[in-house]
Amino acid sequence: xxxxxxxxxxxxxxxxxxxxxxxxxxxxxxxxxxxxxxxxxxxxxxxxxxxxxxxxxxxxxxxxxxxxxxxxxxxxxxxxxxxxxxxxxxxxxxxxxxxxxxxxxxxxxxxxxxxxxxxxxxxxxxxxxxxxxxxxxxxxxxxxxxxxxxxxxxxxxxxxxxxxxxxxxxxxxxxxxxxxxxxxxxxxxxxxxxxxxxxxxxxxxxxxxxxxxxxxxxxxxxxxxxxxxxxxxxxxxxxxxxxxxxxxxxxxxxxxxxxxxxxxxxxxxxxxxxxxxxxxxxxxxxxxxxxxxxxxxxxxxxxxxxxxxxxxxxxxxxxxxxxxxxxxxxxxxxxxxxxxxxxxxxxxxxxxxxxxxxxxxxxxxxxxxxxxxxxxxxxxxxxxxxxxxxxxxxxxxxxxxxxxxxxxxxxxxxxxxxxxxxxxxxxxxxxxxxxxxxxxxxxxxxxxxxxxxxxxxxxxxxxxxxxxxxxxxxxxxxxxxxxxxxxxxxx
Amino acid sequence: xxxxxxxxxxxxxxxxxxxxxxxxxxxxxxxxxxxxxxxxxxxxxxxxxxxxxxxxxxxxxxxxxxxxxxxxxxxxxxxxxxxxxxxxxxxxxxxxxxxxxxxxxxxxxxxxxxxxxxxxxxxxxxxxxxxxxxxxxxxxxxxxxxxxxxxxxxxxxxxxxxxxxxxxxxxxxxxxxxxxxxxxxxxxxxxxxxxxxxxxxxxxxxxxxxxxxxxxxxxxxxxxxxxxxxxxxxxxxxxxxxxxxxxxxxxxxxxxxxxxxxxxxxxxxxxxxxxxxxxxxxxxxxxxxxxxxxxxxxxxxxxxxxxxxxxxxxxxxxxxxxxxxxxxxxxxxxxxxxxxxx
Numbered sequence: 085x086x087x088x089x090x091x092x093x094x095x096x097x098x099x100x101x102x103x104x105x106x107x108x109x110x111x112x113x114x115x116x117x118x119x120x121x122x123x124x125x126x127x128x129x130x131x132x133x134x135x136x137x138x139x140x141x142x143x144x145x146x147x148x149x150x151x152x153x154x155x156x157x158x159x160x161x162x163x164x165x166x167x168x169x170x171x172x173x174x175x176x177x178x179x180x181x182x183x184x185x186x187x188x189x190x191x192x193x194x195x196x197x198x199x200x201x202x203x204x205x206x207x208x209x210x211x212x213x214x215x216x217x218x219x220x221x222x223x224x225x226x227x228x229x230x231x232x233x234x235x236x237x238x239x240x241x242x243x244x245x246x247x248x249x250x251x252x253x254x255x256x257x258x259x260x261x262x263x264x265x266x267x268x269x270x271x272x273x274x275x276x277x278x279x280x281x282x283x284x285x286x287x288x289x290x291x292x293x294x295x296x297x298x299x300x301x302x303x304x305x306x307x308x309x310x311x312x313x314x315x316x317x318x319x320x321x322x323x324x325x326x327x328x329x330x331x332x333x334x335x336x337x338x339x340x341x342x343x344x345x346x347x348x349x350x351x352x353x354x355x356x357x358x359x360x361x362x363x364x365x366x367x368x369x370x371x372x373x374x375x376x377x378x379x380x381x382x383x384x385x386x387x388x389x390x391x392x393x394x395x396x397x398x399x400x401x402x403x404x405x406x407x408x409x410x411x412x413x414x415x416x417x418x419x420x421x422x423x424x425x426x427x428x429x430x431x432x433x434x435x436x437x438x439x440x441x442x443x444x445x446x447x448x449x450x451x452x453x454x455x456x457x458x459x460x461x462x463x464x465x466x467x468x469x470x471x472x473x474x475x476x477x478x479x480x481x482x483x484x485x486x487x488x489x490x491x492x493x494x495x496x497x498x499x500x501x502x503x504x505x506x507x508x509x510x511x512x513x514x515x516x517x518x519x520x521x522x523x524x525x526x527x528x529x530x531x532x533x534x535x536x537x538x539x540x541x542x543x544x545x546x547x548x549x550x551x552x553x554x555x556x557x558x559x560x561x562x563x564x565x566x567x568x569x570x571x572x573x574x575x
Numbered sequence: 576x577x578x579x580x581x582x583x584x585x586x587x588x589x590x591x592x593x594x595x596x597x598x599x600x601x602x603x604x605x606x607x608x609x610x611x612x613x614x615x616x617x618x619x620x621x622x623x624x625x626x627x628x629x630x631x632x633x634x635x636x637x638x639x640x641x642x643x644x645x646x647x648x649x650x651x652x653x654x655x656x657x658x659x660x661x662x663x664x665x666x667x668x669x670x671x672x673x674x675x676x677x678x679x680x681x682x683x684x685x686x687x688x689x690x691x692x693x694x695x696x697x698x699x700x701x702x703x704x705x706x707x708x709x710x711x712x713x714x715x716x717x718x719x720x721x722x723x724x725x726x727x728x729x730x731x732x733x734x735x736x737x738x739x740x741x742x743x744x745x746x747x748x749x750x751x752x753x754x755x756x757x758x759x760x761x762x763x764x765x766x767x768x769x770x771x772x773x774x775x776x777x778x779x780x781x782x783x784x785x786x787x788x789x790x791x792x793x794x795x796x797x798x799x800x801x802x803x804x805x806x807x808x809x810x811x812x813x814x815x816x817x818x819x820x821x822x823x824x825x826x827x828x829x830x831x832x833x834x835x836x837x838x839x840x841x842x843x844x845x846x847x848x849x850x851x852x853x854x855x856x857x858x859x860x861x862x863x864x865x866x867x868x869x870x871x872x873x874x875x876x877x878x879x880x881x882x883x884x885x886x887x888x889x890x891x892x893x894x895x896x897x898x899x900x901x902x903x904x905x906x907x908x909x910x911x912x913x914x915x916x917x
Contacts, residue, residue: 220582299910312911382577393577409581416581421642423588424688428853430586437910442858443902460909468580475586476688479578 219387
């Protein structure tokens with residue numbers, strides 16, 4: 085039984101287009117992209133849809149989400165695959181094909197790839213293929229690069245042509261010599277096939293965490309810093325994971341949507357290994373195959389630095405599942421109790437965003453959120469390098485996450501309060517205005533009536549004239565009062 | 576609940592402080608070699624007082640005692656203070672200084688990580704202001720004093736205040752090289768002539784220059800193991816050398832050589848072990864340069880124009896006060912914000 089979540093990517097969830105009881109073929113669309121940032125979801129194999137229902141998914145919240153449950157028929161019957169030659173299609177057609185093939189970033193964020201290719205009027209000079217895979221324990225990209233380098237290079241060339249970039253740089257950590265050699269060989273082999281002789285080059289980058297973070301990798305490879313709050317495309321660079329290039333190649337050259345991915349199962353297991361598994365495979369199956377040891381006390385999805393604990397192993401793997409780590413007290417002992425910060429600045433030395441983590445910690449702890457923001461709290465990428473080196477064992481990242489969520493909550497509250505105040509002020513203003521208009525209307529009416537009376541009547545006696553003057557004065561006074569009150573409220 | 580990162584570097588505050596204590600050992604060994612084992616008594620007294628005061632303060636503040644006692648930070652404060660004052664002094668001098676350093680300068684400011692001032696230097700300042708005379712009885716290096724004291728006699732003096740019959744305290748102590756220089760300059764003698772006195776060795780004081788080199792070796796160990804960065808010792812010694820050079824050029828008969836200043840007094844100990852206290856020094860590299868250069872200037876001025884025997888302690892305390900301001904104005908640019916003001 086496979087459970088395929090309809091929301092596996094950044095952005096809007098896909099809309100289910102099958103019903104319980106439907107028979108589906110391998111690769112058949114079961115979730116239609118819904119919204120600009122969204123992606124398609126497919127049946128990983130042929131079989132029968134058992135249910136479209138809320139199920140527990142791999143998310144830190146532990147909240148259920150809409151999933152399609154598929155009972156495989158074991159026949160692996162494909163839908164009709166339509167390979168295309170990317171050179172015969174316009175970039176926008178290819179982007180649509182990728183969107184409908186469910187291609188998303190496989191580095192962990194699962195951002196729809198077609199959106200990253202829609203660059204508008206921006207010029208891209210460099211396409212970066214991220215093969216750094218900088219977190220310890222994760223080896224899925226390493227294995228993919230070693231074994232399927234040719235497809236990666238071809239996929240990279242497809243992405244390059246869509247972006248019209250001048251060069252492709254493959255950033256790979258220098259602890260993966262086999263992957264480097266395989267990609268270099270693949271580039272040499274496909275040399276003439278690479279369109280217009282565009283430069284593809286493998287660059288070994290130092291194995292320093294977090295060099296695989298997009299902005300950090302861009303700095304290492306190009307020397308350029310993506311300005312704070314901007315995107316890499318703003319400086320003419322775009323970045324894709326090597327596995328994403330591989331799936332882009334499958335989607336276009338084979339006509340196969342994204343149905344599988346490589347996942348590392350490691351940690352407290354007897355046989356740590358990489359699996360190529362169908363999306364929707366229960367994680368419990370994978371850890372059973374890797375023979376998780378009995379003293380396992382939890383599972384992490386992602387790496388040991390930035391991953392998150394799984395609410396349960398009875399959740400399906402998704403497109404973002406690059407690694408499953410079985411944890412145990414022996415392998416990952418709980419840190420000793422936190423000591424006070426001694427401002428040793430080991431955290432400063434390792435911060436990839438060049439922040440002052442010890443100051444941010446101080447501000448987060450004392451709830452000085454304004455100062456935390458002034459010290460660029462939101463430039464923190466939560467890579468965990470500071471927590472890793474902290475000799476006082478302070479869970480720094482948790483403090484930053486807390487401060488960020490508090491600030492976001494306050495900004496949200498403030499927005500609501502501002503809206504409420506504006507509504508209230510407008511209401512006050514409206515009431516005053518209506519009062520004034522009423523008074524003016526009344527005055528006009530009375531005057532008209534009086535004039536009509538006067539027109540048909542005898543000239544007024546002096547006494548009547550005096551009464552009339554007094555009435556007019558009173559009315560004018562009331563009018564003034566109303567006006568000034570309205571002015572005051574406006575101010 | 577597993578929190579990421581689930582892995583961490585096997586490092587701790589206790590281990591860092593332990594390495595700093597370790598780095599003091601070569602200097603201490605040379606100290607014993609040249610000045611006798613009395614310093615070991617001071618260090619032992621300081622250690623016991625530091626731990627006892629730390630435990631008492633933690634108890635009064637309702638903090639867990641064991642983890643903080645084991646962090647070695649109180650020991651380090653005690654050791655640094657013991658190394659800053661004359662070993663041949665009554666036992667209560669080091670006890671009072673250490674207790675004040677730990678109780679007031681450290682715990683009343685909030686304990687580990689929260690003290691604005693370097694606790695050891697606060698202890699030193701209290702002692703030099705309260706008991707100036709006791710702070711000038713420095714033991715003479717071996718071979719220089721007219722009579723020597725045996726270890727038993729030293730212990731007798733430290734704990735009972737009794738000198739052996741027929742020996743005056745002045746006979747076994749002498750002024751420090753810095754003090755001697757100042758006194759003789761007041762008498763109108765030239766620097767060149769003063770340095771022919773037996774108290775001076777190759778570059779600075781006989782014996783004390785070797786102790787300083789021992790601390791230098793420890794300081795290099797701290798640099799190599801990346802416990803400290805080069806910024807503070809580099810800027811402190813560099814600035815001290817530079818300032819002393821300017822004065823030296825202005826008059827080489829009345830101002831001592833720059834190298835003499837870099838090796839004399841607490842220069843080396845201060846550069847590598849005192850000014851580098853992470854809690855009370857700046858967290859930015861540019862700030863560290865400013866802080867250490869300021870400390871060098873104040874040290875030189877106090878030494879040469881002031882009345883105190885050395886200026887490192889007051890320079891440290893004065894610069895400690897400036898740290899928040901220095902840090903605020905030396906914030907390095909954040910990734911992606913180069914050239915932009917915060």
